[in-house]
Amino acid sequence: MSIPGLGQIAPQQPTTSTTRTIALRPFWEWRFHVPRSSSNSSSSSSSSTTNAAAASGATVRLTSGTAERDGTELALNRAYTFPRNTQSKLLTYTGATLEVTGDVADRVAQYAAPEDSPQLMVLNLHFALQELRAAAAAASRERGQENTHWINNHDNNNNNGAGPAGPRVMVCGEKGSGKTSVARTLAALATRAGGQPLVASVDPGEGILALPGTVSAAVFGTVMDVEDPAGGFGVNGTPSSGPSAVPVKLPMVYYLGRERAEEDVPLWRDLVSKLGSSVRAKFAADEMVRETGLVLDTPAATVAKADMENLVHVVAEFAVNIVVVLGSASLHDELQRRLGNERTAHGEPVTFILLDKSEGVAERDREFLKFAREAAIKEYFFGDAKRTLSPFTQSVGFDDVAIYKAPDDSDHYGNQPTLEAAEVSAEMSHWTLAVMNASVNDPPETIRQAPVMGFVAIADVDEDRRRLKILSPVSGRLGNRPMVWGRWPEPYINLLG
Numbered sequence: 001m002s003i004p005g006l007g008q009i010a011p012q013q014p015t016t017s018t019t020r021t022i023a024l025r026p027f028w029e030w031r032f033h034v035p036r037s038s039s040n041s042s043s044s045s046s047s048s049t050t051n052a053a054a055a056s057g058a059t060v061r062l063t064s065g066t067a068e069r070d071g072t073e074l075a076l077n078r079a080y081t082f083p084r085n086t087q088s089k090l091l092t093y094t095g096a097t098l099e100v101t102g103d104v105a106d107r108v109a110q111y112a113a114p115e116d117s118p119q120l121m122v123l124n125l126h127f128a129l130q131e132l133r134a135a136a137a138a139a140s141r142e143r144g145q146e147n148t149h150w151i152n153n154h155d156n157n158n159n160n161g162a163g164p165a166g167p168r169v170m171v172c173g174e175k176g177s178g179k180t181s182v183a184r185t186l187a188a189l190a191t192r193a194g195g196q197p198l199v200a201s202v203d204p205g206e207g208i209l210a211l212p213g214t215v216s217a218a219v220f221g222t223v224m225d226v227e228d229p230a231g232g233f234g235v236n237g238t239p240s241s242g243p244s245a246v247p248v249k250l251p252m253v254y255y256l257g258r259e260r261a262e263e264d265v266p267l268w269r270d271l272v273s274k275l276g277s278s279v280r281a282k283f284a285a286d287e288m289v290r291e292t293g294l295v296l297d298t299p300a301a302t303v304a305k306a307d308m309e310n311l312v313h314v315v316a317e318f319a320v321n322i323v324v325v326l327g328s329a330s331l332h333d334e335l336q337r338r339l340g341n342e343r344t345a346h347g348e349p350v351t352f353i354l355l356d357k358s359e360g361v362a363e364r365d366r367e368f369l370k371f372a373r374e375a376a377i378k379e380y381f382f383g384d385a386k387r388t389l390s391p392f393t394q395s396v397g398f399d400d401v402a403i404y405k406a407p408d409d410s411d412h413y414g415n416q417p418t419l420e421a422a423e424v425s426a427e428m429s430h431w432t433l434a435v436m437n438a439s440v441n442d443p444p445e446t447i448r449q450a451p452v453m454g455f456v457a458i459a460d461v462d463e464d465r466r467r468l469k470i471l472s473p474v475s476g477r478l479g480n481r482p483m484v485w486g487r488w489p490e491p492y493i494n495l496l497g
């Protein structure tokens with residue numbers, strides 16, 4: 001049996017000049033990190049592929065066997081380029097050979113037996129979820145549309161009169177426990193099995209298919225983009241004005257405009273409730289999605305009272321019936337203590353599962369996260385290496401737009417200050433604003449809790465001429481939708497500069 005941390009092939013330093021072959025046995029992982037900037041920019045590369053990989057990141061080709069990134073399989077002999085600032089792993093269940101070129105620091109995690117790999121528990125969990133999905137589908141067939149008995153007795157207002165739902169799984173854990181990776185893996189495996197899971201994130205630090213500062217959900221009925229730095233949860237998986245490598249997904253998005261839930265708990269809770277009801281509406285409208293169920297990613301949590309209350313709120317709003325805790329027995333026990341006797345709105349008990357945290361989860365420092373946010377914003381407007389988007393620039397008068405500003409501070413559990421109309425000023429330059437699906441005549445609180453239609457960036461503010469230059473992903477009048485200026489993410493870059 002291998003001890004975590006041991007049994008690993010020594011880490012390789014970043015290299016730009018060679019192609020290496022990496023042989024993996026079943027359940028081994030190739031863990032890699034493509035650095036933010038070239039670590040060897042002066043090295044002379046021997047081939048054009050090598051040069052391209054060095055400039056853009058690292059290129060990996062699966063030359064034999066099978067391998068996947070967080071549940072999404074790689075095609076044989078296709079070159080995948082992982083962009084800069086990507087940290088992840090490729091895992092094989094059957095054994096695989098990889099050819100790796102470019103600027104990448106990596107190591108191989110070896111496990112003597114599948115039972116030693118934390119991934120086996122994730123795989124077993126997936127199979128258990130599949131059984132619940134099959135049971136939901138069978139129950140749905142049995143009950144038929146005309147049987148209202150189940151609906152009347154169990155549905156209350158939580159399933160909008162629809163049939164039985166598949167598992168609603170919440171993945172939680174402390175910071176850096178691998179929550180997003182496990183959520184992504186469960187979603188990808190469900191999709192691979194022919195399901196259409198709803199995937200949601202209530203962690204505003206990292207939006208799913210949306211810019212940071214949001215909570216969001218989307219149906220994942222098609223494969224994820226293996227090369228996406230965010231592993232398929234990035235903005236390149238959404239509809240845009242350009243072509244896409246994989247079929248796009250349509251997210252439902254709400255805007256917190258803050259990095260952490262605790263910076264505006266009342267609004268975060270309201271938005272979680274809104275997202276919860278959007279999920280219920282989707283379940284009611286789509287049988288396949290309902291039967292596959294929900295996979296939910298959460299913000300990092302400890303046993304602190306505030307975190308617990310937030311998670312309990314999420315469980316209630318999404319009718320979560322399976323709570324997966326990564327690597328923290330105390331968090332698992334505390335959640336079980338608080339929720340162990342509860343029943344979901346459908347009358348089911350809540351099941352608690354403690355999984356090992358993978359020792360491979362990478363630490364992401366502030367610079368890593370800042371780079372990732374900046375890249376997501378750039379990609380939203382301009383696309384990535386695979387598809388170039390052409391955003392629109394419009395010049396509008398100060399009086400022709402309705403911009404609201406998030407309140408300075410939120411009284412965490414008491415009075416809730418709401419949006420206020422913002423005076424346009426140079427201070428807004430380079431901020432990204434959310435365009436809300438509301439009317440400019442709606443009250444501020446309605447605007448604040450409205451779904452997000454998209455984002456624009458303030459490219460320039462001319463105070464003398466009282467005009468704004470606004471960058472938007474699609475054309476269209478901006479004046480008839482309210483826009484919200486949040487507190488986060490900060491404007492790091494001049495997108496046109």
Ligand SMILES: Nc1ncnc2c1ncn2[C@@H]1O[C@H](COP(=O)(O)OP(=O)(O)OP(=O)(O)O)[C@@H](O)[C@H]1O
Nearest residue numbers: 031087088089175176177178179180181360361362
């Ligand atoms: N086994 C692994 N090997 C290599 N990298 C991994 C592994 N598991 C996860 N990672 C990487 O580690 C980073 C952190 O993982 P992840 O985002 O899943 O953790 P998290 O608990 O959601 O983080 P946070 O608390 O910051 O939201 C990601 O870049 C992810 O791709």
